[in-house]
Amino acid sequence: MTDEDLTIDDEIVARARIHAREVLCDHDLEIDRASLEWEVTTRARRRAGACRWNASREVATIVLTRQAYERYEWETFAGVVRHELVHAWEFQQYGESGHGSRFREQAARLEAPRHCETFSEPRYVLRCLASDCDWSARRHQASKPVKSPDQYRCGSCGSDIEVEHADSGRAWTSASGFGGTKAALGDDW
Structure with missing residues (x-):
């Protein structure tokens, strides 16, 4: 693959993975990166990211929204990545995830927002x-x-x-x- 073959989705995933690696090293958050997958979507209209859990495969998939990446400054989008990493950690450790006290504690450690701001105006x-x-x-x-x-x-x-x-x-x-x-x-x- 040449540089010309790379897409914006490739850029999003590459930057997110690099940021995730830095965050995990700096904050000693135990996430099995081999059981972490990344996707980019253009379908989401208000959420900048999501984390899905496949319990049978024990794989967390972080889904990032291209439109949010294009509209946010990097620091805001990096916060979305950290937010979704906390969900991935919860799924890998507990098989479930939410925005409760356990999430809030880890999000505070990672300086991740509890809720990610919407990137589009409502209809x-x-x-x-x-x-x-x-x-x-x-x-x-x-x-x-x-x-x-x-x-x-x-x-x-x-x-x-x-x-x-x-x-x-x-x-x-x-x-x-x-x-x-x-x-x-x-x-x-």
Whole structure:
């Protein structure tokens, strides 16, 4: 393979592996690197990384998102790599992983963020309609609450919610409002 044959995905994996090796050496985190695989995805829309565990093979696969790599500064993306390394460590040591106290302790040692920031703007914003509540949620896909907000309630106070199409600013509170907005926006949806 020549330098011309290398892709951005190859660059992402190479930089991530080098960073992982440095982190593991500097922080004495016991990860079996032979049981650690790397992938790059272009499908993710909000998460910069993920770690999947294959229990039958006892292999952790760190999946990094190309769009996040392209948008973040290296230090931010390196934080994503460290975050996913903690998940890989938990999977290899305990067969499970989450964001609990064990994760937080190791993430602090590696100076890894507990949660990785999203790298894209949401398509939809859900908001509480109560005047004294500031609850909101972001969505990247037309989930059930986006399509039928009248079937759901505020996550904080239980009041009715509305959904806003982020690009257009148009909002709706029902399934028919969703359909009407989608039809009205046409190609701008």
